[in-house]
Structure formats: C-alpha cells, structure tokens
C-alpha cells in the first residue's frame with residue numbers, strides 16, 4: 001500500500017471475523033502488519049445442521065482485539081478501519097435489537113451462521129424456480145446463501161422473528177453499521193450472497209417468485225437499498241459510542257466491508273512476485289487463484305469478462321477487485337474437516353500428550369510423524385490404500401450438491417498413531433484433490449490459472465501447502481504476511497481514509513508479497 005507521497009506514520013486497522021475467532025491488525029502504509037490480536041467467539045449448534053452465533057458476542061470480541069492492537073499508538077495516527085467477516089446472517093428488530101433465530105427464543109443467538117444447513121427445503125424450492133438470478137451463483141443456489149435462510153425464518157419463526165425483524169444484515173455489513181450507524185450494504189455481500197446485481201440492482205420477480213415479496217413492498221429497506229463498493233467511506237466515520245467501544249477516536253474513516261474470503265483474496269492476489277521466477281510473473285492477474293483456507297476453503301479467480309462456471313459461484317461483478325468479474329469456488333469444510341478427523345480418532349489423546357511434550361501443535365507433530373513413517377518413500381505413497389471423500393458437509397463446488405456425504409475407504413482394525421497420521425494425510429490430500437477438481441471446472445469454462453496464492457489458517461500447515469502444489473501441479477505462493485486476510489481488511493480502511501484513491505491503487509502500491 002505504500003504511496004511515496006504519504007507520511008510514514010499513518011496506520012490502518014483491519015478486523016477479520018472468522019468462523020472460530022476474531023482477529024485484528026494494525027497495518028502501516030506499506031501493508032506491513034505491526035500488531036496482531038485474536039479472540040475466540042462463541043458458537044452454538046442447538047440441533048444438527050443449525051449453527052448460530054451472537055452479534056453482541058462478536059462485537060465484544062472486535063472491541064477486545066482492536067483495543068489490543070492499538071495499545072501504545074498515538075490514536076491520531078490511525079486513519080481508517082476496515083472489517084471483513086464470514087457471510088453469516090444477522091437479525092435485528094426495528095430498534096436494532098437482536099432477535100432469536102431459534103425455536104428456543106434465545107435472542108442472544110441472533111446469527112444464522114454461513115455453514116448452517118437448516119434451509120434445505122427452502123433452497124430446493126428456490127432452485128426449482130430456475131430464475132435467471134441463479135445463473136450468477138453457478139446455476140444452483142447454495143443453502144449457505146441468504147435467500148433460503150430468510151425464507152426459513154419466514155416459514156418457521158413468523159411471530160418470534162420474521163414479523164418483528166427490522167434489519168437483516170450480512171455479518172460484514174452488521175459490523176460497519178455498528179461502527180458508523182450507517183445501514184448501507186457492501187456490494188460484495190449483496191452480490192455474492194443476496195442475488196443483487198451490480199448492474200441491475202434487485203430483481204423484484206425473484207423475491208416475489210420465492211415468497212419473499214415483503215422485501216419488494218418496502219423497497220428492500222430491511223435487506224439494503226443503499227449499496228456501496230467495498231472500501232467506500234461510510235457516513236461520518238466512527239460514532240462516539242463505537243469509538244469508546246473500540247478504543248479509537250470518533251470520526252476515523254470506516255469502510256464498506258468485504259466477506260472474509262474476499263478480503264483474503266484482496267490481500268494476496270495483487271502481490272508483487274518479481275524476482276522469484278514464478279510462471280505468473282508477467283502474466284495477467286487473472287492467471288492467479290487466491291485460495292483462502294480456514295474452516296472452509298474459498299477459491300477466488302477473477303476475469304475481465306464474465307465466465308459462467310457450472311457449480312462455481314458467480315460470476316460476480318466488482319465483488320472483490322473493482323472492475324473485474326469474480327468466480328468463487330469453495331469447499332464448505334476443510335480446516336473443520338481436518339480437525340474433525342484428527343480429534344475424532346481413538347489415538348487423539350495420545351497425539352495431544354506427545355505434541356504437548358514437544359511443545360508442538362498437533363499438526364506439526366503429525367507432519368513430523370509422517371516423515372518418520374514414510375522412510376525413503378515420498379509421503380504421498382503412504383495413502384495408496386486409504387482414501388477420503390471430503391464432502392462431509394455437502395459439496396459446495398463444483399458439484400453444488402448439499403446432499404453429498406463424506407466417505408473413507410481402506411480402514412483397518414488398528415487405531416494407533418500411525419493410522420491417525422495416515423488418515424490425516426489422506427484428508428489433506430482429499431481436500432487438495434477437491435481444489436484440483438474446482439480448478440479443472442474453472443479452466444473448462446474459460447479461466448486460465450497458473451499459480452495459487454494461499455492464505456488463512458491452513459496455509460500455516462506445510463503439508464497442506466505441499467499437497468496443494470503436488471496435486472494441482474502449480475506453484476503455491478505464500479505471502480510474507482501470514483495474516484493476509486487482515487491486510488485485505490486494512491486495505492479497505494486505507495481506501496476509506498482517502499489516503500489512497502481506490503482499492504486498485506492500494507493493491508498496486510503493496511510493497512511486499
């Protein structure tokens with residue numbers, strides 16, 4: 001982000017709300033991360049496939065981490081604040097108070113999480129309409145998007161939630177509202193998860209056809225009728241109340257937000273790769289695929305013209321990099337699947353004891369254990385008899401089939417640490433093969449991808465990174481800045497502050513890959 005003409009002592013704060021935790025970073029004008037803090041957030045699973053959170057708990061965590069990263073800094077030097085978050089659905093009443101999204105009427109739990117699969121009947125009916133908006137979500141709407149969840153609320157919680165609701169926010173937009181009092185939505189959220197078109201706006205016929213004509217009647221005031229590009233400055237900036245909560249000064253610029261995967265994409269896709277001998281050096285940015293790997297993995301590819309990839313979300317115009325179309329492939333559970341396989345294995349307690357004794361994470365321990373048992377063979381050979389099909393939470397892309405389930409073949413009676421390590425390897429390989437499957441679908445439709453740019457929690461795992469390189473046959477680039485998603489959020493704040501003319505200018509001035 002460095003602009004030669006700017007003074008060096010200008011800072012930006014990025015806040016990233018993932019599935020399991022909230023992170024904040026203080027970033028300078030060159031995009032260098034100076035301070036980092038994180039804080040876990042609560043999750044509830046009141047019944048199978050229902051996943052809920054609390055917007056108050058999430059905001060409180062944002063406040064804790066922001067206060068930590070600005071400690072010791074002259075607050076006058078902080079010029080802008082940007083948020084990104086998972087695309088969970090936040091429900092508030094007409095006075096902006098939380099409303100319950102559950103049968104227990106617990107209004108603390110007012111967020112339907114992105115991975116919630118309660119609205120299966122609703123999404124099936126939406127897909128049966130074959131409405132033209134579905135062309136822009138890969139041909140099939142996902143149960144993880146907002147329209148089916150809204151319909152579920154109308155059909156299942158009419159009195160306790162639907163009739164009282166005044167505001168339905170995507171989580172990134174909830175955060176920017178909480179910071180500024182401005183209810184404008186980000187183009188990123190509305191285009192990617194709510195069927196809004198950057199060119200044509202809302203499609204009345206879609207909402208009427210699926211039984212949510214209520215939104216049309218009130219001119220979309222509950223889901224957003226003012227839409228801004230990510231990075232646009234909101235209202236008068238931080239309100240005095242939010243400034244007190246966050247430990248910042250009132251009035252600093254706050255940006256229209258991004259979904260977390262998109263912030264990660266922004267954080268890595270423009271990286272300067274000169275001098276590393278990479279095939280993408282000198283190729284257009286459209287040859288790069290950003291893969292944001294956390295609880296889930298999201299595969300973000302951009303193009304100058306719209307590309308329709310069956311089973312891959314989009315094409316979305318200007319939803320990540322302004323002026324470019326975006327296709328977003330995804331695997332609904334990746335980090336969560338690895339954790340599920342490892343933690344559910346009979347040898348997990350032994351693994352924990354051994355990893356703790358060596359002061360290692362369980363992943364680092366498993367990686368070194370695989371090195372021991374592979375002997376002279378390449379590590380991939382350990383799984384010739386063991387295979388995992390990774391769709392334990394359905395297939396987001398490219399099959400776009402939420403009914404798919406996971407599979408493991410080649411199990412034996414032994415359940416020792418070797419078995420756990422090999423099952424872990426097979427799971428990582430299955431996820432990497434899923435990435436290859438998505439890339440093949442994108443290339444068949446017209447993308448030309450040469451290089452992967454990985455970020456997110458799983459990019460800290462060398463085995464995960466190596467398997468992606470081996471299995472896709474492509475070089476994998478990791479940013480020097482591990483927390484690239486946060487850099488993407490801070491880029492938004494820098495843009496909103498006016499220190500940089502646009503998101504593209506911030507990207508092109510990034511000093512470090």
Ligand SMILES: Nc1ncnc2c1ncn2[C@@H]1O[C@H](COP(=O)(O)OP(=O)(O)O)[C@@H](O)[C@H]1O
Pocket residue numbers: 017018019020021293294295296334335336338339361363364456457458460461
């Ligand atoms: N140091 C690490 N080594 C290996 N895997 C890690 C490490 N840290 C996090 N992970 C993996 O990353 C996942 C979480 O990634 P993260 O980006 O923090 O998720 P989210 O944004 O969804 O909250 C975990 O499920 C775990 O499998």
Ligand SMILES: O=C(CO)[C@H](O)[C@H](O)COP(=O)(O)O
Pocket residue numbers: 018019020085086087088114144259260261293294295296297298328330
């Ligand atoms: O659908 C999304 C992005 O479009 C979700 O926000 C994402 O899959 C969840 O992200 P994470 O794995 O980082 O928690």
